[in-house]
Amino acid sequence: MPNRLADTSSPYLQQHAQNPVDWQPWDEASLAQARRENKPILLSVGYSACHWCHVMEHESFEDADVAQAMNAHFVNIKVDREERPDIDQVYQRAHSLLTQQGGGWPLTMFLTPDGTPFFGGTYFPRQSGYGRPGFLELLPKVAQAFAEQRDSIDAQNVRLRDWMAKLEPQASDAVLPAGAVDAAWDALARSFDPLHGGFGGAPKFPHAPELELALRQMTRTADAEARNVLQVTLARMADGGIHDQLGGGFCRYSVDAEWTIPHFEKMLYDNAMLLGLYAAYAQAAGDPAALAVAQDIVDWLLREMRADDGAFHSSLDADSDGEEGRFYVWAADDIRARLDDDEWAVVAPHYGLDRPPNFEQHAWNLCVRVPLIDIAARLGVAPPVAAGRLASARAKLLAARGARVRPALDDKILTAWNALVIGGLARAARGSGGNAAWTKLAFDALDTLRATAWHDGRLRATRQHGAATLNAYLDDHAFLLAALVECLQLELRAADFEWACELADALLAHFEDRAQGGFFFVSHDHESLILRHKPGPDGAMPSGNGAAALALAKLAVIAGEPRYAEAARRAVAVFAPMIARAPESFVTLLLADDALAHPPSLVILDGDAALTRAWRDTAMRADAGALVIDIGGRDDIPAALIKGARAHGHANAYVCRDFTCLPRIDALDQLDTALSTG
Numbered sequence: 004m005p006n007r008l009a010d011t012s013s014p015y016l017q018q019h020a021q022n023p024v025d026w027q028p029w030d031e032a033s034l035a036q037a038r039r040e041n042k043p044i045l046l047s048v049g050y051s052a053c054h055w056c057h058v059m060e061h062e063s064f065e066d067a068d069v070a071q072a073m074n075a076h077f078v079n080i081k082v083d084r085e086e087r088p089d090i091d092q093v094y095q096r097a098h099s100l101l102t103q104q105g106g107g108w109p110l111t112m113f114l115t116p117d118g119t120p121f122f123g124g125t126y127f128p129r130q131s132g133y134g135r136p137g138f139l140e141l142l143p144k145v146a147q148a149f150a151e152q153r154d155s156i157d158a159q160n161v162r163l164r165d166w167m168a169k170l171e172p173q174a175s176d177a178v179l180p181a182g183a184v185d186a187a188w189d190a191l192a193r194s195f196d197p198l199h200g201g202f203g204g205a206p207k208f209p210h211a212p213e214l215e216l217a218l219r220q221m222t223r224t225a226d227a228e229a230r231n232v233l234q235v236t237l238a239r240m241a242d243g244g245i246h247d248q249l250g251g252g253f254c255r256y257s258v259d260a261e262w263t264i265p266h267f268e269k270m271l272y273d274n275a276m277l278l279g280l281y282a283a284y285a286q287a288a289g290d291p292a293a294l295a296v297a298q299d300i301v302d303w304l305l306r307e308m309r310a311d312d313g314a315f316h317s318s319l320d321a322d323s324d325g326e327e328g329r330f331y332v333w334a335a336d337d338i339r340a341r342l343d344d345d346e347w348a349v350v351a352p353h354y355g356l357d358r359p360p361n362f363e364q365h366a367w368n369l370c371v372r373v374p375l376i377d378i379a380a381r382l383g384v385a386p387p388v389a390a391g392r393l394a395s396a397r398a399k400l401l402a403a404r405g406a407r408v409r410p411a412l413d414d415k416i417l418t419a420w421n422a423l424v425i426g427g428l429a430r431a432a433r434g435s436g437g438n439a440a441w442t443k444l445a446f447d448a449l450d451t452l453r454a455t456a457w458h459d460g461r462l463r464a465t466r467q468h469g470a471a472t473l474n475a476y477l478d479d480h481a482f483l484l485a486a487l488v489e490c491l492q493l494e495l496r497a498a499d500f501e502w503a504c505e506l507a508d509a510l511l512a513h514f515e516d517r518a519q520g521g522f523f524f525v526s527h528d529h530e531s532l533i534l535r536h537k538p539g540p541d542g543a544m545p546s547g548n549g550a551a552a553l554a555l556a557k558l559a560v561i562a563g564e565p566r567y568a569e570a571a572r573r574a575v576a577v578f579a580p581m582i583a584r585a586p587e588s589f590v591t592l593l594l595a596d597d598a599l600a601h602p603p604s605l606v607i608l609d610g611d612a613a614l615t616r617a618w619r620d621t622a623m624r625a626d627a628g629a630l631v632i633d634i635g636g637r638d639d640i641p642a643a644l645i646k647g648a649r650a651h652g653h654a655n656a657y658v659c660r661d662f663t664c665l666p667r668i669d670a671l672d673q674l675d676t677a678l679s680t681g
Contacts, residue, residue: 273543307319477514555574556599606678
């Protein structure tokens with residue numbers, strides 16, 4: 004018989020609905036049972052694309068003996084970390100304090116009935132191994148400790164709650180030290196891998212927020228080192244196995260420092276951020292190869308991730324047919340059999356098929372080993388000929404791969420991750436001259452979110468099978484507000500401006516800590532957990548406080564609303580002591596502080612679109628950080644964006660700084676001068 008997870012919407016929870024474990028979702032019924040029966044809670048947190056989550060399920064949760072021990076001693080609760088990031092964040096922090104080790108998924112925590120954890124870990128094998136205790140042996144020991152050592156556990160719980168609370172930011176008189184951005188960049192530059200790109204060693208993650216700081220340094224200060232960090236990292240990632248050489252899109256991370264073998268799950272949020280980053284770098288550096296990578300990401304989004312209504316699904320599994328990476332790796336003979344001689348002559352050296360296997364000694368995960376231009380020279384053909392042969396081969400291999408058992412798709416629609424895609428598409432479209440296809444994708448997804456996730460002034464976090472559920476979190480609001488700011492610069496729609504202001508007001512009303520400053524991860528009317536977290540450091544995604552502060556700082560300029568800037572300033576200030584200790588961990592908050600200290604110029608363009616296009620290009624070239632909004636040819640212009648007489652039959656511009664506008668500019672060279680001289 005299925006357990007209670009059968010009634011949930013999460014694909015991850017549904018994966019466990021037939022386990023012999025008496026799983027329950029995190030809800031009042033399961034928590035009340037633990038309190039009523041005075042039983043410890045076994046909390047397991049994961050997500051559907053997680054390889055080691057699948058391993059633990061197959062080894063333990065599908066095993067009758069393990070299930071019997073779990074059911075006998077615990078109230079067993081499963082949580083999808085993508086639907087309930089609030090729960091995941093709290094218990095990941097508790098795990099790090101209890102174990103003094105990094106967390107991850109699956110997260111396995113044992114809680115007292117009031118929800119306080121007293122023991123935990125991540126993946127546990129069924130039997131002892133990998134330096135970890137066996138889960139089957141561990142379960143009765145934890146249950147015995149709960150029964151016999153309750154006083155010491157309760158005392159530890161008091162200390163743990165106190166430790167967790169003390170780690171939260173507190174208001175102080177501290178201010179950010181001068182040069183905090185430069186200090187953050189210096190720390191990141193010291194950890195740069197000059198050979199393979201990226202920061203640090205294996206496992207190696209894309210670190211999109213940190214790369215955004217490199218882009219800022221490159222465009223604002225012409226920092227040659229920052230340009231090199233971006234050039235090397237983006238090129239090595241694009242050539243590596245973390246990038247799907249056939250189908251586009253990036254996996255979550257590489258298990259090695261060379262980007263060769265990924266953890267094969269593909270997450271929407273990684274690709275959303277990398278899309279905008281590659282396109283922005285392509286524009287700033289004049290690098291067509293980087294723009295081609297952005298197009299590859301869009302192609303993957305369209306082919307594999309886009310829902311029928313224009314929104315985007317969450318992730319693709321690491322596993323297929325019971326094995327991690329099986330969908331993606333190849334036998335060289337299998338590739339050779341599908342290509343003609345000319346195609347093989349290009350593909351074999353390009354992807355290293357003439358070298359030893361790079362995946363578990365028996366297969367190849369495709370990554371670029373020899374540049375195409377070198378292969379063309381070696382073969383004595385023109386580079387376009389070699390490129391044509393490679394394109395033909397890729398198409399054949401992609402079609403052949405499509406006949407394999409596909410990785411499972413987590414098809415839920417997450418507001419925060421869709422917002423990142425919308426922002427990435429809008430940014431990419433704007434940076435590539437208003438790419439019409441990318442523009443349409445961005446606005447289609449935005450309109451779908453407005454229709455499905457926004458109800459009566461409140462945002463919802465997730466949607467599955469048409470039903471939007473769960474009050475949205477800080478990330479949902481912050482990332483969506485940032486996406487709207489990007490969309491306003493791509494194409495002005497009055498409804499988007501109004502929604503941005505409504506969303507900012509909701510963010511301030513429901514999440515801001517007016518006493519201390521900053522934003523809680525959950526709203527004021529959210530379910531009470533053992534900690535109300537206020538996230539500041541960046542992780543795989545920008546921190547909610549950083550993204551909120553940065554978006555509010557920009558919207559304050561666009562809407563002429565100083566109160567948005569003040570809320571952003573309070574958010575930065577409350578984290579000042581933490582930022583001073585480790586500035587490289589707070590890149591997005593530092594970018595917000597920079598936007599507050601040096602507000603971007605607002606450029607309002609008016610006139611016929613055929614004329615203002617050149618003005619937009621000039622403005623973006625003269626000041627890469629300017630907020631450029633074209634109101635030309637529209638009648639439904641928000642009052643905040645009308646700075647003077649409208650243009651008729653010609654183009655003009657208003658340049659505004661610190662809520663004050665310069666006189667109207669009627670000549671293109673005057674616009675260039677006004678922005679270039681700052």
